[in-house]
Amino acid sequence: MPIFRIAPSLLSADFARLGEEVRDVVEAGADWIHFDVMDNHYVPNLTFGPMVCQALRRHTTVPIDVHLMVQPVDALAQAFCRAGADIVTFHPDASTHVDRTLQLIQAEGRQCGLVFNPATPLDVLEWTIDRLDVILLMSVNPGFGGQGFIEHTLRKCEQARRLIERSGRDIRLEVDGGIKVDNIRRVADAGADTFVAGSAVFGQPSYKGVIDAMRAELARG
Ligand code: DX5
Ligand code: ZN
Numbered sequence: 001m002p003i004f005r006i007a008p009s010l011l012s013a014d015f016a017r018l019g020e021e022v023r024d025v026v027e028a029g030a031d032w033i034h035f036d037v038m039d040n041h042y043v044p045n046l047t048f049g050p051m052v053c054q055a056l057r058r059h060t061t062v063p064i065d066v067h068l069m070v071q072p073v074d075a076l077a078q079a080f081c082r083a084g085a086d087i088v089t090f091h092p093d094a095s096t097h098v099d100r101t102l103q104l105i106q107a108e109g110r111q112c113g114l115v116f117n118p119a120t121p122l123d124v125l126e127w128t129i130d131r132l133d134v135i136l137l138m139s140v141n142p143g144f145g146g147q148g149f150i151e152h153t154l155r156k157c158e159q160a161r162r163l164i165e166r167s168g169r170d171i172r173l174e175v176d177g178g179i180k181v182d183n184i185r186r187v188a189d190a191g192a193d194t195f196v197a198g199s200a201v202f203g204q205p206s207y208k209g210v211i212d213a214m215r216a217e218l219a220r221g
Pocket of ligand 1: 009011012034036067140141142143144145146147176177178179196197198199200
């Protein structure tokens with residue numbers, strides 16, 4: 001069985017108490033903290049920047065998984081690397097020079113990944129997979145939490161898993177959007193090993209209750 005990771009998204013956390021929210025969700029069993037950066041340009045919403053990441057860094061030692069929904073990418077990618085991000089992912093369609101952006105993140109000593117929107121094909125992986133630590137598949141259109149899971153992501157997930165296996169590399173396959181206790185098993189069956197969950201976790205009274213229930217589904221084999 002793969003080592004599964006659950007990455008709660010701070011997008012659905014209480015922004016007025018972010019440090020506490022990070023500590024609470026890590027105590028409840030989060031493996032990564034998913035940090036959604038929106039710029040009101042690449043996506044129609046606006047969240048937080050590198051200074052907030054830096055401020056949260058001292059609240060936890062678990063990896064901070066920065067998902068950049070910004071255009072242009074490079075300057076912010078570098079700023080987040082320096083603000084304590086462990087993993088930085090971006091949308092290839094938002095970068096003019098995808099390979100350069102990947103190299104820039106690697107040069108900062110961080111893990112890098114590409115993010116694919118629901119309608120974006122995986123073609124670019126042919127020439128990038130050798131650099132990647134993470135492939136992140138969007139199962140909703142980026143910009144908002146609380147949307148419904150787009151079913152065709154399952155087929156794309158199977159395709160990405162085949163490409164990872166063919167590469168022989170140790171690459172995380174992460175899925176983001178509409179993940180709940182009642183569909184996480186199907187997403188894992190399609191080949192995902194890392195699961196972002198925003199509203200499913202932060203919308204609930206017990207973070208541990210949800211994370212435990214997700215792990216129980218994943219353990220069902
Ligand atoms: C959407 C973000 C997601 C979002 C997921 O643009 O990238 O990480 O927070 O939220 P839920 O789990 O509520 O769909
Ligand atoms: Zn995200």
